[in-house]
Amino acid sequence: MATISFTPNLLRHLDTPSTQVNGVTVRQALEEYFTQYPQVRGYILDDQGAVRKHVAIFLNQEPIRDRARQSDAVADHDDLFVAQALSGG
Amino acid sequence: MGERLLVGTRKGLFRVERDVRGDWKISNTWFLGDPVSAVLAETxxxxxxxxxxxxxxxxxxxRSKNAxxxxxxxxxxxxxxKPEGLEDKDPMRGVDVPWSTKLIWTLESGGPGELWCGTIPGAVFHSSDGGDSWQLMRALWDDPRRQKWMGGGYDFSGVHSVLIDPRDSSHITVAVSVGGVWQSTDSGAHWELIGAGLRNAYMPPEQADDPLPQDPHCVVHCPAQPDRMWMQHHNGIFRSDDSGRNWRELQDVPPSSFGFAVAVHPTDPDTAWFVPAIKDEQRIPVDARLVVSRTRDGGRSFDVLSEGLPEEPAYDLVYRHALDISNNGERLAFGSTTGSLWISENQGDSWQAVSKHLPPVLCVRFET
Known part of the structure; x- marks a missing residue:
């Protein structure tokens, strides 16, 4: 399982507790998280399922490559971190 | 009636309330720090x-259910x-139109629980469950002429005015910046492009009268006589007497016929207010004098109202949703880009400054 955690900037708007998620891609991991916390989806992804322009997702401290579909592979014990991008401030 | 006003700003939602002495004070703040692009108090x-x-x-x-x-x-x-391979580009810039809501530009009520929403990119949504779910008005979105809509002040087109006919809630008129005026008589199943008589000066001259590339900045109707509509357009002020099908441009409106906001009296269709500015790149008050213009005779003549408005040079711009009138037609309120807010209790004859220190004001709405 991978660990997913979120920028504290989101706490103004909603709870985003860190948790363990299954999935072999970033998208699958996100979907499992959204199953538990459905309201978080719209904060991270746009209407087409792409990562919002000013949100960044890091996989083991590196930005993911596929922002449109989040197909980047996830392995056991990986770390996912959802950040508020510096852009758009 | 009209004792409380909601003020959406660049940095939160405010309520200002009238006290027993007739002074208006901030009584509530919500969502501080967040832009509030539209607000609606359901009647x-x-x-x-x-x-x-x-x-x-x-x-x-x-949504609040308890005021x-x-x-x-x-x-x-x-x-x-978005369907794979579909080409959907802004016609002027050639960039992809996002199939993702970028801004909620207006919220309107069609009765308890019935909501209409105009967005950027330009689209209309309807909710029949008080906002728990929304349906895109697909017939309008899929109309091939929609792909000729283009951005004005924003990068992409937007729907800023949604008028629900009080006599028939299936009769919907929407205005698009930049994309003209569209009307449905069957709750959005079908849409017709209307707007004969509108005129633009920013397209090639051959397209000046084309109803499609028109840039209405804001459209309102008189609730008691909804066939009467008023439009503040990029190129002037227009009036319709047949629910938006035909428009007549008003000439020589002092001090300028450029602006964004318009309000109409709820029962007197001949009385309307505008907040003029210099067209169109400058967008500041004419001669640095912030005034409100008012007609009481259907646009034949205008009063220029300034009592209680700044005597010193002022550079406020009033956005299209930042002027409102109370349901009894007596009180008006408007807020500006400098974070100033004024209220009139006598149809604009005089104004009191409620605050000069709010964040930039995006929208105001009286609560009923």
């Missing part, structure tokens, strides 16, 4: 809706999956 209920533009985290809709005591997030209008 006859305690429901308030606020559209937030969170920037990093997208657009959201907040603001508590709020909860409800669904935001969202676009369906």
């Amino acid at each position: 006859g209920t305690e429901r308030i809706y606020a559209a937030l533009d969170l920037g990093h985290f997208g657009v959201k809709v907040q 603001g005591e508590s709020w909860s997030e409800v669904a935001a209008p969202a676009f369906p999956e």
Whole structure:
């Protein structure tokens, strides 16, 4: 399982507790998280399922490559971190 | 009636309230720090809706069922999956139109629980469950002429005016910047492009009268006589007497016929207010004098109202949703880009400054 955690900037708007998620891609991991916390989806992804322009997702401290579909592979014990991008401030 | 006003700003939602001495004071603040792009107080209920533009985290809709005591997030209008390979580009810039809500530009009520929403990119959404879910008006979105809509002040087109006919709630008129005026008589199943008589000066001269590339800045109708509509257009002020099908341009409106906001009296269709500015790149008050213009005779003549407005040079711009009138037609309020807010209790004859220190004002709405 991978660990997913979120920028504290989101706490103004909603709870985003860190948790363990299954999935072999970033998208699958996100979907499992959204199953538990459905309201978080719209904060991270746009209407087409792409990562919002000013949100960044890091996989083991590196930005993911596929922002449109989040197909980047996830392995056991990986770390996912959802950040508020510096852009758009 | 009209004792409380909701003020959506660049940095939160405010309520200003009239006290027994007739002074208006801030009584509530909500969503401080977040842009509030649209606000709606549902007539006859305690429901308030606020559209937030969170920037990093997208657009959201907040709903209160108890006049603001508590709020909860409800669904935001969202676009369906874009078909693979579909070309959908802004005609002027050639960039992809996002199939994703960038801004909730207006919220309107069609009765308890019935909501209409205009967005950027230009689209209309309807909710019949008080915002728990939204349906895209697909016939308008899929109309091939929609792909000729283009951005004006924003990068992409937007729907800023949604008028629901009080005589028949299936009769909907919407205005698009930049994309003309569209009307449905069957709750959005079919749409017709209307707007004969509108004129633009920013397209090639051959397209000046084409109803499609028109840039209405704001359209309102008189609730008691909804066939009478008033439009503040990019190129002037227009009036319609047949529910938007035909328009007549008003000439020589002092001090300028450029602006964004318009309000009409709820029972007297001949009385309307505008907040003029210099067209169109400058967008500041003419001669640095902030005034309101008012007609009481259907646009034949205008009063220029300034009592209580700044005597010193002023550089305020009033956005299209930042002017409102109370349901009894006596009180008006407008807020500006400098974070100033004024209220009149005598149809604009005189004004009192409520605050000069709010964040830039995006929208105002009287609560009923």
